[in-house]
Amino acid sequence: MSARTVADALVDRLRTWGVPRVFGYAGxxxxxxxxxxxxAGGDPEFVPARHEEMAAFMACGHAKYTGTPGVCLATQGPGxxxxxxxxxxxxxxxxxxxxxxxxxxxxxxGTGYLQEVDLHSLFKDVCGQYLQTVSAPEQxxxxxxxxxxxxxxxxxxxxxxxxxxxxxxxxxxxLPHSHGVVPSAAVTARPxxxxxxxxxxxxxxxxxxxxxxxxxxGRGAAxxxxxxxxxxxxxxxxxxxxxxGKPLLAEDAPWHTGVMGHLGTTASAELMxxxxxxxxxxxxxxxxxxxxxxxxxxxxxxxxxxxVVGSKYPVEVALVGDTAETLRALLPLLRHNDxxxxxxxxxxxxxxxxxxxxxxxxxxxxxxxxELVVHQLSGHVPADARVAVDVGSxxxxxxxxxxxPVGVPAHTSSYLASMGCAxxxxxxxxxxxxxxxxxxxAGDGAMQMNGLLELITVADRWRTWADPRFVVLVLHNRxxxxxxxEQREMEGDPRFPVSQRVxxxxxxxxxxxxxxxxxxxxxxxxxxxxxQEAFSADRPVVVEAxxxxxxxxLPPHLPDEKADMIxxxxxxxxxGSAARQRVRRQREAG
Numbered sequence: 001m002s003a004r005t006v007a008d009a010l011v012d013r014l015r016t017w018g019v020p021r022v023f024g025y026a027g028x029x030x031x032x033x034x035x036x037x038x039x040a041g042g043d044p045e046f047v048p049a050r051h052e053e054m055a056a057f058m059a060c061g062h063a064k065y066t067g068t069p070g071v072c073l074a075t076q077g078p079g080x081x082x083x084x085x086x087x088x089x090x091x092x093x094x095x096x097x098x099x100x101x102x103x104x105x106x107x108x109x110g111t112g113y114l115q116e117v118d119l120h121s122l123f124k125d126v127c128g129q130y131l132q133t134v135s136a137p138e139q140x141x142x143x144x145x146x147x148x149x150x151x152x153x154x155x156x157x158x159x160x161x162x163x164x165x166x167x168x169x170x171x172x173x174x175l176p177h178s179h180g181v182v183p184s185a186a187v188t189a190r191p192x193x194x195x196x197x198x199x200x201x202x203x204x205x206x207x208x209x210x211x212x213x214x215x216x217x218g219r220g221a222a223x224x225x226x227x228x229x230x231x232x233x234x235x236x237x238x239x240x241x242x243x244x245g246k247p248l249l250a251e252d253a254p255w256h257t258g259v260m261g262h263l264g265t266t267a268s269a270e271l272m273x274x275x276x277x278x279x280x281x282x283x284x285x286x287x288x289x290x291x292x293x294x295x296x297x298x299x300x301x302x303x304x305x306x307x308v309v310g311s312k313y314p315v316e317v318a319l320v321g322d323t324a325e326t327l328r329a330l331l332p333l334l335r336h337n338d339x340x341x342x343x344x345x346x347x348x349x350x351x352x353x354x355x356x357x358x359x360x361x362x363x364x365x366x367x368x369x370x371e372l373v374v375h376q377l378s379g380h381v382p383a384d385a386r387v388a389v390d391v392g393s394x395x396x397x398x399x400x401x402x403x404x405p406v407g408v409p410a411h412t413s414s415y416l417a418s419m420g421c422a423x424x425x426x427x428x429x430x431x432x433x434x435x436x437x438x439x440x441x442a443g444d445g446a447m448q449m450n451g452l453l454e455l456i457t458v459a460d461r462w463r464t465w466a467d468p469r470f471v472v473l474v475l476h477n478r479x480x481x482x483x484x485x486e487q488r489e490m491e492g493d494p495r496f497p498v499s500q501r502v503x504x505x506x507x508x509x510x511x512x513x514x515x516x517x518x519x520x521x522x523x524x525x526x527x528x529x530x531x532q533e534a535f536s537a538d539r540p541v542v543v544e545a546x547x548x549x550x551x552x553x554l555p556p557h558l559p560d561e562k563a564d565m566i567x568x569x570x571x572x573x574x575x576g577s578a579a580r581q582r583v584r585r586q587r588e589a590g
Contacts, residue, residue, distance in 0.1 A: 006137050007036035009171035010100070010162070013144050014044055016186045019071050021045040021431060022100075023055040023062070025082075027075025029102030029115065032167035044071075047431060050453040052079050054424045056086020056099070060157075061421070061428030063095040064411040065386060069151050070095070070428070075102045077115030080122060085418055087126045087157045092415035093244075096151035099127065103163040106135070119161050127159035134162045137172045142184035149188045193304060195319040195326055203300045203317040204333035210277025210298065212342040213237035216260065216291075218245040220282020220303055220323055225249060227327035228281060236337040238275075238346030240268040242285040243399055247387075247410045251403045254347045259399040261287035262555045266590060267353035269556035271346060280315070282323045284308040286415070290555075302326050356590055357400060363585075365548035366578070367522045370397055370475050373545045374441070377473070378403040380531040382437045386429040388412070390422035390442035390451075393481040394473070396553050398441055419446045423454035423472070430470055431461075437469035437535070444502045445480045452510065455542070459514035462540050470540035474507045479549040488569030489554075489562055495573055511542035522546040550579040558587055 010033065014022065021044050026034055037046045049055040052074045059070030070090075074083050080101045090097040101123075104113045123131050130150035132143045140162075147158040175181050195203075207213060213235045217228060225248055232239055232255050240260040241249060249256050257267035264287075272278075272292050280301040285291075291313050301309045302319045309318035319326050361375035374397040381387070381402070387410035389398045395412060404410060409429075413421040426440040442451050455472070462468050475481075479502055484495040508518030517537045521530045521544065534541040555562070566583055570576035 004171045004173070005032060005036065005167065006134070006140050006162070006169050006171050007032040007167040008039065009137075009140055010144060011036040011040050011044070013141055013186060014071060015040070017148050018068065019044045021047050021062075022071045022073050023047045023049055023058040023428070024073030025049055025052045025055055025075075025079060027079045027102065029075035029077070029079070029104065029164055030073060030167070032164065033073065033100070033102070033162070046073075049424065050456060051450065052082030053085050053420075054450060054454055056083040056097070057089060057421055057424035058086075058428040059097045059099075060086050060090040060093070060095050061388070061411065061425035062432060063090065063097055064093070064425070065409060065429045066432055068096070069148060070097045071100065072097065073100045075115075076104055076119065077117050080117060080119055084122075084126060085416075086424075087123075089413050089416045089418055089421065090157040091126050093413070094155040095157075096155055097157040098147050098151050099123070099157060099159040101159060101161050102167070103133065103161050105165040106163045107165070109163070123159045127157050129154050129156045130158035132160060134160065134166050137166065137169050138175060138181055140171070142182045145184040145186055148186070152188050153190070192322070192325070194321040194329060199317060199319055200326075200329055200333060203319055204330055206298050206300050206316055207235060207277060207279060208335035210235070211337075211339065212275045213277045213279065213337075214271045214275035214292075214297070215239040216242070216278060216280045216283050216285065217248060218242040218281065218283025218285060219248065220284075221245060221248055222282070224281065224324035224327055227324055227331065229253070230331055231279070231327060231334065234331065234334045234336055236340050236343035237279075238271045238343070238350075240264070240271050242283050243395070243412070244414045245283060246399065247404050247408060250406050254350055255343065257346065257350055258353065261285065261290045263396040263399045263553075264290065264556055265353045265400060266356060266556040267346075267349040270349045274345065278313065280313065281327070284312060286312070288312050352590070359589065360586070361401060363582075365551055368524060368527075368545060368547045370477070370545065370547035370551055371401055372524055373473065373475070373521070373527055373547065374398060375401040376527050377439075377531055380535050381405055381408060381439065382469070382535065383408070385437045385439055386410075386426075386433070388422045388425035388429060388438070388440045390440070390446040391417045391419045391482075392443040392446060393477070393553055394422075394441040394443050394446075394475055396482070397475075420450040422446060423451040423458075426470065426472070427454060427457060430465065434464070435466040437467055437471070440472045442472065442474055443481060444474055444476045444478065444505065444507070447474050447507060448502060448505060455511065455514060455516070458540050459516055462516075468539050469535060469537070471534045472540070472542045474542060474544050475547050476507060476544050477547045477549040478502050478504060481549050482553055484549065485553040488566045490565070492565040492568040493572075494569045494576070507542055508544040511540075515539070517541040518544065520544045520546065550582055552579060552583050552586060554583065554586060557590075563587060
């Protein structure tokens with residue numbers, strides 16, 4: 001095929017937009033696009049995943065680590081269907097992803113053809129902000145540009161459907177200047193958004209009048225770390241972060257109480273319970289029961305998105321604007337708080353939490369305490385690492401125990417909270433920066449769901465990486481641990497063994513089978529050595545930590561009624577006594 005096709009034009013346009021790679025899985029409905037990627041010689045690179053869901057997760061991971069749109073590619077029918085979970089991850093976490101999806105030939109649409117699925121109905125929710133089908137070559141550029149622009153400006157997934165026959169059609173290199181033909185350019189821009197002066201003065205008044213100020217910081221505060229530190233100092237405040245805001249602030253600051261919420265710290269719970277004024281910065285955290293009680297605190301919220309201000313807590317003053325610029329404008333208006341009693345309370349609370357955290361990590365477990373494994377990882381994380389965290393018990397231990405060096409990004413599936421995100425995220429991070437070490441934290445449930453598949457991708461690609469360090473921690477407890485504890489805490493039910501048991505699997509040995517390094521750890525004495533070996537290895541490493549499922553996943557300062565539910569569930573389990581004792585000891589220790 002010598003003529004330049006629509007598929008070639010699409011690939012060229014992706015290159016114009018600066019797309020470095022396309023994550024996908026082959027299928028005959030996208031063969032012309034795959035051929036165009038082949039002709040493009042790796043610019044953009046096609047990255048084959050083991051499953052289309054993983055390709056969509058990789059695209060979302062790329063968007064999270066780079067801030068630029070991730071692109072995924074799948075064929076019609078089952079390929080398109082498999083993209084949904086990763087695209088919903090992008091939608092709920094507000095990340096720019098563009099899905100390019102094949103479709104059966106146009107003349108077969110509506111005939112019940114092989115693999116024919118109504119793709120507009122399939123994607124109308126997840127890609128509802130922009131979902132179009134290219135029906136003529138003249139449409140391609142404007143529709144692709146609109147999909148990219150919408151993804152970038154709205155931070156959402158979009159979808160472009162390209163039927164097989166349209167992919168094969170001759171490209172139109174020069175559009176006619178005529179009615180009904182719309183030209184386009186591969187450009188976009190962001191506005192500078194700052195609040196009104198009157199709103200800034202009102203916000204400063206609320207914050208300056210507070211005697212016990214708390215900051216709740218989310219990922220929308222990226223780039224405003226220095227301004228946040230200055231606000232904290234000016235007001236004698238304390239600061240907590242959402243789970244996705246954890247990487248933003250220096251974790252050793254005496255005013256930084258750690259993560260808020262069910263998987264958060266006692267210091268953060270005490271900060272929220274004791275404050276009389278709340279400044280929410282770039283955060284839309286859903287754990288509303290861990291915010292101050294309504295009426296307890298006057299509140300100011302800063303966010304670039306007007307739709308979220310006041311959506312999780314009653315706000316007195318809303319400041320819609322870029323967080324860093326807004327804080328810089330706000331700082332000169334804030335009155336210095338000379339009374340440092342609240343600040344000292346925060347410092348004491350933080351010190352107490354760090355002591356509790358260390359004590360929990362050192363508690364005996366059978367055979368190994370997962371808190372110790374992640375706690376000790378903190379001393380080995382390289383300063384230029386990237387971290388991917390799966391959903392489950394690994395999320396709790398990451399939130400509470402992993403001290404990230406300043407500037408190290410970490411991502412998880414936050415609002416969708418989908419298991420299986422860590423390995424595809426980690427691969428996207430590594431492919432973007434092969435010279436930077438990557439760490440993935442996952443449970444055995446997530447590894448069996450799909451992580452084992454993407455280890456094949458790791459094994460296939462690692463020899464091309466400038467830095468081969470790609471460390472995967474598998475918390476092997478033979479249990480869907482977070483859900484087991486939810487069955488107890490939320491329902492008062494015993495763990496249901498049939499639903500919760502994760503079959504035994506040799507994760508470290510599997511890594512060795514793939515040509516990677518596998519380290520199996522089942523004793524506290526082995527943990528430090530394992531981390532040293534993992535980060536000095538000449539290839540990717542799977543650290544299989546055989547840990548105790550009886551180590552409890554409890555919210556900070558567990559209320560009596562919640563404790564009673566947990567005890568009721570554990571009392572119905574034939575082997576629940578060890579976990580019951582751990583819950584009791586943890587509550588007694590604070």
